[in-house]
Amino acid sequence: xxxxxxxxxxxxxxxxxxxxxxxxxxxxxxxxxxxxxxxxxxxxxxxxxxxxxxxxxxxxxxxxxxxxxxxxxxxxxxxxxxxxxxxxxxxxxxxxxxxxxxxxxxxxxxxxxxxxxxxxxxxxxxxxxxxxxxxxxxxxxxxxxxxxxxxxxxxxxxxxxxxxxxxxxxxxxxxxxxxxxxxxxxxxxxxxxxxxxxxxxxxxxxxxxxxxxxxxxxxxxxxxxxxxxxxxxxxxxxxxxxxxxxxxxxxxxxxxxxxxxxxxxxxxxxxxxxxxxxxxxxxxxxxxxxxxxxxxxxxxxxxxxxxxxxxxxxxxxxxxxxxxxxxxxxxxxxxxxxxxxxxxxxxxxxxxxxxxxxxxxxxxxxxxxxxxxxxxxxxxxxxxxxxxxxxxxxxxxxxxxxxxxxxxxxxxxxx
Numbered sequence: 001x002x003x004x005x006x007x008x009x010x011x012x013x014x015x016x017x018x019x020x021x022x023x024x025x026x027x028x029x030x031x032x033x034x035x036x037x038x039x040x041x042x043x044x045x046x047x048x049x050x051x052x053x054x055x056x057x058x059x060x061x062x063x064x065x066x067x068x069x070x071x072x073x074x075x076x077x078x079x080x081x082x083x084x085x086x087x088x089x090x091x092x093x094x095x096x097x098x099x100x101x102x103x104x105x106x107x108x109x110x111x112x113x114x115x116x117x118x119x120x121x122x123x124x125x126x127x128x129x130x131x132x133x134x135x136x137x138x139x140x141x142x143x144x145x146x147x148x149x150x151x152x153x154x155x156x157x158x159x160x161x162x163x164x165x166x167x168x169x170x171x172x173x174x175x176x177x178x179x180x181x182x183x184x185x186x187x188x189x190x191x192x193x194x195x196x197x198x199x200x201x202x203x204x205x206x207x208x209x210x211x212x213x214x215x216x217x218x219x220x221x222x223x224x225x226x227x228x229x230x231x232x233x234x235x236x237x238x239x240x241x242x243x244x245x246x247x248x249x250x251x252x253x254x255x256x257x258x259x260x261x262x263x264x265x266x267x268x269x270x271x272x273x274x275x276x277x278x279x280x281x282x283x284x285x286x287x288x289x290x291x292x293x294x295x296x297x298x299x300x301x302x303x304x305x306x307x308x309x310x311x312x313x314x315x316x317x318x319x320x321x322x323x324x325x326x327x328x329x330x331x332x333x334x335x336x337x338x339x340x341x342x343x344x345x346x347x348x349x350x351x352x353x354x355x356x357x358x359x360x361x362x363x364x365x366x367x368x369x370x371x372x373x374x375x376x377x378x379x380x381x382x383x384x385x386x387x388x389x390x391x392x393x394x395x396x397x398x399x400x401x402x403x404x405x406x407x408x409x410x411x412x413x414x415x
Contacts, residue, residue, distance in 0.1 A: 001311065001340075001343055001344060001347060001358070001359045001360065001361040001397060002025050002026045002060060002358040002359065002360045002361060003023055003024055003025045003026070003361060003362075003390065003393075003394065003397075004024065004025065004026040004027065004028045004060050004061060004360045004361060004362045005019050005024045005026075005027060005028065005362055005363075005386070005390075006028045006029070006063060006362055006364070006381060007019065007027050007028065007029045008029065008032060008378060008381070009029060009030075009031075009032050009033070009048070010048075010051065013375060013376055013377060013383075014377070014381075014383050016051075016052065016055040016057065017055060018383070019055075019057070020055050020056055020057065022387050022390060022391075023390070023394060023410055024057060024390075025057060025058070025060075026057060026058050026059070026060030026061070026358075026360055027052045027057050027058070027059050027060060028060060028061040028062075028063045028101070028360070028362055029048070029052075029059065029062070029063070030062055030063060030064055030065065030066075031044055031045070031048065036066055036068055036195070037068045037070075037081055037084060038084065039084050039087045039088055039091070040065065040088040040091055040092065041091060042091040042094055042095060045091055045092055045095045045097070046095050049095050049096070049097065059097050060099065060358075060360045061099045061100070061101055061310055061360050062092060062097060062099065062100045062101065063100075063101040063102075063247075063310075064100075064101055064102045064103065064247075065085065065088055065089070065092070065100050065102055066102070067085070067102050067103070067104060067229065068081050069106070069107070069195065069210065069213055071085075071225070071229050072104060072106055072222065072225055072226075073106065073213050073214050073217050073222075073225065074217070074221070074225045074228070075213070078225075078228075078229075079232075082229060082232045082233065085233060086232070086233055086236045089233065089236050089237065089240065089242050090236060090240060092242070093240035093241065093242055094240075098240075098241055098242055098243055098355040098356075099242075099243045099245065099309050099310060099355075099356075099360065100242060100243070100244050100245070101245050101246075101247055101283045101310050102244065102245075102246060102247065103246060103247040103249070103262075104222070104226050104229075104246060104261060104262065105249050105250075105260065105262075106214050106217070106222065106258045106259065107195065107207070107210045107211060107213075107214070107256070107258060108184075108185070108189070108255070108256070108258075109188065109189055109250070110188055110250035110251075110288075110380075111128065111133070111184060111188065111250065111251060111255065112126045112127060112128050112183060112184070112188055112379075112380075113127060113128055113129045113132040113133050113136070113180065113183055113184060114126070114127040114128075114129065114132070114183060115127075115183050115187060115188070115379045115380070116368060116373065117325055119325075119367065122369075123367040123368060123369040123385065124367065124368045124369075124373070125325050125326040125327075125365075125367055125368070126325065126326050126365055126379070126380050127323070127324075127325045127326075128251060128291070128323060128324050128325070129323050130153075130157070130159070130161060130321070130322055130323055131161055131164035131165055131168060132168065132180060133184070133255070134146075134150045134153075134161050134162075134164075134165050135165045135168045135169065135172070135180070136180050136181070136184055137149075137150065137256060138150065138165055139165070139169060139172075139177075140177055140180065140181060140204060141204060141207065141208065141256070143211070143256065143257070145257065146257075147162065149257060150162055150165070157321075157322050159321055159322065181203060181204060183379075185203055185204070185207050186198055186200070186203055187379045188379055188380070195207075195210055211256065211257075211258070214258055214259075217259065218259055219254075219259040219260075219261060221259075222259045222261050223261050223270065223271070223274070226261060226271060226274075227271075227274045227275060230244070230271075230274070230275040230277075230280050231275055234275060234277045234279060234280065237277070237279035237280075238277065238279060241279075241353075241355050242279060243279050243281055243309040243355070243356060244279055244280055244281060244309075245281045245282055245283040245308070245309040245310045246262055246271065246281075246282060246283060247262070247283045247285055247288070247312075248262045248263065248268075248282075248283070248285050248288040248289050249261070249262050249263050249288065250285070250287070250288040250291065251288070251291045251292065251324070252264065252288060252289060252291055252292035252294075252295065253292065263292060264292065264294055264295055265295070265299075265300060265303070268282060268300070268304055272304070272307055278307075280307075281307040281308060281309040282304055282307055282308045282309070283308070283309070283310040283311070283312065284300070284301060284304065284305075284308045284310070284311045284312065284343075285311075285312035285314075285364070286301075286311075286312060286313055286314060286315060286334040286336070286339055287312060287314035287315060287316055287326065287334070287364055287365060288312075289334075290315050290316040290332060290333040290334045291316040291318070291324045293318055293322075293333075297333065297334045297335065297339065298335055298338050298339065298342070301338075301339050301342045301343065302342055305342055305343060305345075305346040306346065306349075308343070308346070308359070309356065309359075309360075310359075310360050310361075311339075311343055311359060311360070311361040311362075312361075312362055312363075312364040313329065313334075313336060313339065313340070313361055313362070313363055313364065313393055314326065314327075314329055314334070314363060314364040314365055314366075314389070315327045315328070315329060315330075315331060315332030315333060315334035315336060316332050316333060316334075317331065317332045317333065318333065326365050326366075326367075326380075328392075329363060329366075329389040329392050329393060330392055330396075336393070336396060337396055337399075337400070340393070340396050340397055340400045341400050341403075341404070343359055343361070344397070344400050344401065344404060344406065345404065346359065347359040348404070348406065361393070363386055363389040363390050363393050364380075364386075365380040365381070365386075366380075366381075366382050366384075366385030366386035366387075366388065366389045367382065367385035367388065367389075368382045368385055369382065369384050369385045369388065370384045371384070372384050372385055394410070398410075
């Protein structure tokens with residue numbers, strides 16, 4: 001697999017020169033400075049692609065070309081927004097970039113309640129607490145019907161979440177509430193072309209307004225909206241050989257009374273069959289999928305490898321109460337060694353088409369360690385923590401390649 005790294009553009013504190021030294025071959029990035037819903041011009045794409053190539057790497061995957069909310073909920077201007085999306089796809093193809101990771105999650109991209117949860121070894125990781133998320137929903141967002149929803153969720157989990165919320169309420173300070181808002185709807189969203197950015201004066205109210213847009217949109221309707229979008233763009237994808245790969249929902253559960261439609265085997269099977277075009281595919285995010293105890297990662301990888309155009313190799317640990325955290329890249333619920341075997345075998349079966357001959361892989365979220373916390377990196381995207389994970393996964397890939405009789409090469413070294 002091609003070793004890639006998510007990079008947030010020329011203003012990223014992690015430079016391309018640093019990435020070249022640690023064996024990164026391809027860059028996963030986006031035009032983060034382009035406002036949501038505007039065309040990515042060929043000139044802007046060319047500028048960033050040329051900059052990446054000047055460091056001896058290639059722009060391997062777009063993550064993400066954002067799907068605007070109006071496309072997701074089926075707003076009155078979705079057809080216009082789809083035309084904008086198609087134009088951006090054409091411009092990317094004209095610059096030789098053929099893989100696009102996107103998501104179809106309403107309002108929230110990925111959700112965590114703690115961005116610096118302590119690990120036993122002194123590092124920190126991202127963490128999701130059901131009780132804290134419920135507190136945000138009930139007492140900060142004040143969503144109508146939230147208590148009833150969380151009572152039902154707690155019963156399903158054999159957990160009294162409402163009692164835990166009341167215990168939290170007794171000790172929550174205004175500073176704690178502010179931090180929860182920052183963690184859930186600001187710091188995890190704004191740097192990835194999200195709807196809410198750091199510095200917005202009233203993020204909770206903005207968030208409420210976004211939720212209103214989905215009133216009456218259930219799982220069935222959201223699925224149909226996704227089908228509508230994919231069917232509309234597939235002619236361009238076929239014409240320009242563009243590979244769309246949807247990212248699984250993170251976490252893979254319905255939250256805030258919003259439907260989630262890429263959470264499990266049945267969901268993946270549905271969207272691949274709904275639009276059976278080869279260019280409609282999956283980003284296999286082992287981390288997002290492993291946050292759900294209902295998902296068997298090895299089975300899913302075997303089943304959908306042939307329609308996977310991008311791989312995120314990370315893993316989650318689920319605690320007995322259902323909370324989850326990012327695990328070591330060689331621990332948690334994902335059998336990383338077996339996943340590498342599956343996708344390395346799949347890569348060998350790929351056609352000679354240069355656009356898909358290499359299967360891009362990135363290690364995704366990493367620990368915050370050894371001073372990462374003081375360097376202002378985006379939440380979940382440390383340098384040393386991800387470098388440590390990359391070293392682990394490179395070792396796994398090298399071992400599996402030898403096992404499979406595949407030549408492994410480390411970029412930047414004399415052979």
